[in-house]
Amino acid sequence: METVNLDQVETILENSIIDIMTHSDIINPHIRVEGLNLNIGENHILKDVNLSIPSKKITCIIGPSGCGKTTLLRSFNRMHDDSPNVKITGKIFVDDENIYDEKAQVISIRKKMGLLAQRPCPLPMSIYDNITYGPRIHGAWQRRKLYATAKHYLSEVGLWDEVKDRLKASPGHLSIGQQQRLCLARGLAVEPEIILGDEATSALDPISTRKIEELFVTLKKDYTIVLVTHTLSQAKRIADYIAFMYMGKLIEFGTTDQIFNHPQKQLTKDYISGYFS
Amino acid sequence: MIRFRLFKDKTARLSMLGITILSLGFLLLIGIGLFYMSLPILREKETWKLLTSSNWKPFKGEFGFLPYIISTLHVTFIAIIIALPFSLLTSIYLTEYATEKIRNFFAPIIDLLSGIPPVIYGVWGTLTIVPFISEEIAPHFVEFSSGYSVLAGGIVLSVMITPLLISIFCEVFGSIPKEMREASLSLGATKWQTVKQIILRKSMPGIIAAIALAVSRAFGETIAVLMVCGNIPIIPSSIFDACYPLPALIANNYGEMLSIPSYESALMMAAFLLFIIIVIFNAGSRLILNRIERRYHV
Numbered sequence: 001m002e003t004v005n006l007d008q009v010e011t012i013l014e015n016s017i018i019d020i021m022t023h024s025d026i027i028n029p030h031i032r033v034e035g036l037n038l039n040i041g042e043n044h045i046l047k048d049v050n051l052s053i054p055s056k057k058i059t060c061i062i063g064p065s066g067c068g069k070t071t072l073l074r075s076f077n078r079m080h081d082d083s084p085n086v087k088i089t090g091k092i093f094v095d096d097e098n099i100y101d102e103k104a105q106v107i108s109i110r111k112k113m114g115l116l117a118q119r120p121c122p123l124p125m126s127i128y129d130n131i132t133y134g135p136r137i138h139g140a141w142q143r144r145k146l147y148a149t150a151k152h153y154l155s156e157v158g159l160w161d162e163v164k165d166r167l168k169a170s171p172g173h174l175s176i177g178q179q180q181r182l183c184l185a186r187g188l189a190v191e192p193e194i195i196l197g198d199e200a201t202s203a204l205d206p207i208s209t210r211k212i213e214e215l216f217v218t219l220k221k222d223y224t225i226v227l228v229t230h231t232l233s234q235a236k237r238i239a240d241y242i243a244f245m246y247m248g249k250l251i252e253f254g255t256t257d258q259i260f261n262h263p264q265k266q267l268t269k270d271y272i273s274g275y276f277s
Numbered sequence: 278m279i280r281f282r283l284f285k286d287k288t289a290r291l292s293m294l295g296i297t298i299l300s301l302g303f304l305l306l307i308g309i310g311l312f313y314m315s316l317p318i319l320r321e322k323e324t325w326k327l328l329t330s331s332n333w334k335p336f337k338g339e340f341g342f343l344p345y346i347i348s349t350l351h352v353t354f355i356a357i358i359i360a361l362p363f364s365l366l367t368s369i370y371l372t373e374y375a376t377e378k379i380r381n382f383f384a385p386i387i388d389l390l391s392g393i394p395p396v397i398y399g400v401w402g403t404l405t406i407v408p409f410i411s412e413e414i415a416p417h418f419v420e421f422s423s424g425y426s427v428l429a430g431g432i433v434l435s436v437m438i439t440p441l442l443i444s445i446f447c448e449v450f451g452s453i454p455k456e457m458r459e460a461s462l463s464l465g466a467t468k469w470q471t472v473k474q475i476i477l478r479k480s481m482p483g484i485i486a487a488i489a490l491a492v493s494r495a496f497g498e499t500i501a502v503l504m505v506c507g508n509i510p511i512i513p514s515s516i517f518d519a520c521y522p523l524p525a526l527i528a529n530n531y532g533e534m535l536s537i538p539s540y541e542s543a544l545m546m547a548a549f550l551l552f553i554i555i556v557i558f559n560a561g562s563r564l565i566l567n568r569i570e571r572r573y574h575v
Contacts, residue, residue, distance in 0.1 A: 079459060079462070079463065082462075084376060084377060107465045107467060108465070110463055110464065111464070111465035113463070114463070114464075115459070117456055117459065117460065119456065121457055121459075123460060123461065124457075124475065124478050124479040125478065133461070133474070134465070137461075137464065137470050186460075186464070187463070187464065190464050
């Protein structure tokens, strides 16, 4: 009888069970990036990025600083439109609509996505008005409906009990973690399908970070969530899928387990194990 | 050695404090000085009468300041009403819509406008605005107007304060963080909605401060207004009537006819009134500023 040692068993198992997947295996992606190139002036920031973001999952984009992950994220809701010298070629499909098509309406594209910035940025109005700002700019005006909206989304981010007595107060008095949750609620209030987070917890303390992360995990049943993060541990904690970028290129895409435990590319391996960051 | 360094540090701090306090001293000194100089007439006449009478006959010893006060307020009010929309829209365009190229093209032009000497604005007003009012605008509203009027003063003044307003507004709008615009845009707001509801709101204290500065400047502007406003001490019944603002009164008469009793003191009182108007106005705008900051949560 042939004897097999444990190491070999592991290798055999890995090769047979672990189904190596790439982004093209994602069925019905919510966002599909095809041949995206982005130049700022002379600098080639994104180089032929192809990526599919699965629906109702958390996808984390990781990579060292300056690898273009934030730039990629911001191209999803056309935040580069107003930046001078930015040239974009390629296609990004959201719900099978190319958002860089000439006929695409930037307002309705942005309404589909809530953007959570690095630092919370409350608008210069009361807590209540911050939440209802989105619905109001899209035409909602009935007081009762707006109030219901505010209550619903503030509850959704767990802020209602904390602020219900001071809805008319300035958000400036909230803690930074509360402010970030307020901004998340503000984004949700326009009823998006996708949440984009641009290092949304990097300015927060650990407890607030955890709250936001927990929120993301609960929210993914209703929303597709794409997060840029440079803390690997965060990606490990909450991501379902991970896209690893390096120097403007998408190096590897896969499930969290695949990227962390069985990376296919040497670069990914090195980054995950902390050879560079 | 260390003691010497600390001594220098302390000296620097104290001397700078001293110089800073000096500016307060100047303000008080000017106020008190003007008040002191106008004491003779204040002793001679009833203050309330001086402020509410419109009889200005120095030879008969009658000094009523009302026409001058009203003229000053009138001209300034018209100037700011005209200048405000122009400068707001220009600076919104320059900061929010224009490309860098356009911005860089217009910025020096606007700076240049504010560098033109007032007397040139005066000449321009006399040559173009005055006849234009007298021939084109006034006939639609009143029987006769020489063109030398409240309106002419207001227009010339508005052109003079517009560049000042634009450059402060641009500064104010430019200081709003990019993230705030993005927060609004990412919710699907149009640029115009963002400008109206976020940028203007957030800038409200800055806008008020800019207006206060421009108005203070407009109150005191002398030569350009003097050249186009007619200089007749009456209470203007329409914007097409001539008027006589306080600075013009002082500039036209100081140093002349000082043989008339109380005349110099009256002119000093005109200066004191101007001073008071500006102080009150600035204090008022401070109050408004505080209220706005509380109300808009900025």
